[in-house]
Amino acid sequence: MKKLAVAISAAVVLSAQPALADFYVGAKAGKSWLDRACTSSTVNCDDEANHFGVFAGYDFFDYLGLELGYDDLGKHTVPYLDDERVSAWTLAPKFTYHINDLWGVYAKLGGAYADIGSENDWSYLGAAGLELTPHPKVAVRLEYQTLTDLSFETLRAEGNSATLGVLYKFGASEPAVVAPPPEPMPEPEPEVKTMKHQTAKMGEETFALNSAELTEAAQADIDKLAAFLNKYPQSNVELIGHTDSSGAADYNQQLSEKRANAVADALVERGIASERITASGVGESDLEYDESTPEGRKKNRFVEIIVPEFEYQVEE
Known part of the structure; x- marks a missing residue:
């Protein structure tokens, strides 16, 4: 013992x-x-x-x-x-x-x-x-x-x-209770704003008379439009060509379409996806100004630019 x-x-x-x-x-x-x-x-x-x-x-x-x-x-x-x-x-x-x-x-x-x-x-x-x-x-x-x-x-x-x-x-202990990692803070919801419907015009300086070729003066306007569309990829654009009543109606219709398409092609060259662009022409069917004066007819020759309303996220 x-x-x-x-x-x-x-x-x-x-x-x-x-x-x-x-x-x-x-x-x-x-x-x-x-x-x-x-x-x-x-x-x-x-x-x-x-x-x-x-x-x-x-x-x-x-x-x-x-x-x-x-x-x-x-x-x-x-x-x-x-x-x-x-x-x-x-x-x-x-x-x-x-x-x-x-x-x-x-x-x-x-x-x-x-x-x-x-x-x-x-x-x-x-x-x-x-x-x-x-x-x-x-x-x-x-x-x-x-x-x-x-x-x-x-x-x-x-x-x-x-x-x-x-x-x-001796010395053994219960397994340490490991606290779960803190849940990540939820990402703040990005602020969403609405860009209202916008319209603009590219006037008679955009093209030479009876031509669908863009002038040098038009390039700056198209650059600004392309910059806007690139900044807001949620946006789309509608291009509508207009002419005055001089000449045959069929000719004016074709010319208005060509001018709208010329602006569309210029936007595509600047990186805007073609599916975001709609181009059409109305010829002389939608005259806004008095055709009895040269100034009135000149103002009726333009490409209408329409950006429909869209939502976009505000960047921090």
Whole structure:
């Protein structure tokens, strides 16, 4: 019992060291038996007893640790032992395979120094177990262990045990609760404005008399119109050619269409998509000014520019 007290004291001292963050201590209890101790000729043989043990270990990795233990296999009545206690100090590496976050299986292979009655003996240790970890600091074990060679006088036996144990891990903690990243601030909805219906005219200076060829003076007006349309890609434009009443109506109709198309072609050359442009002509059918004077007829020769109402987003 003195050695048992020493083992418990050592485990407490080890667990109290703050630097040993991966240490654990535990206790186990169950049944033990000595195989090959009793034979058919043995009288009053009792090779079974209650088993009690304590252990301390250090996990180097999730799968590898080192474990020191003290096992009290109880009192046995077998040849050369008359109700005498069998105990052992054990030291072995522990190999663990984690099935999932809760369950793991492990094996230990190492050595033992056994007290058998009044004698001492070295032995080999083998153990296998199932470990349940319901909490980061606590685990429960179901273990089978064997000491392969317990010798006393002419006695040669195996010390076996089946135990249920519990251990406490120092330094372990519950998984940190990671706060979810803050939700990104919603992008402010862009301000939407409405551009009202707009109209303009490219007058008689746009073309030479009886011609659909654009003059130099017209280029600046077309540049301004193209710049507007590029700035507002949501917009479209309608081009309507007009003429005065001089000459044949068919001729005036064709000329008005050609002039509207000439402006449309100039816009396309400046990067405006053709599907945004509508070009047509009305010839002399829609006279706005008095045709009785040269000035009136001159004013009736123009290309009407119509930009229908559209919505656009205000840039920051």
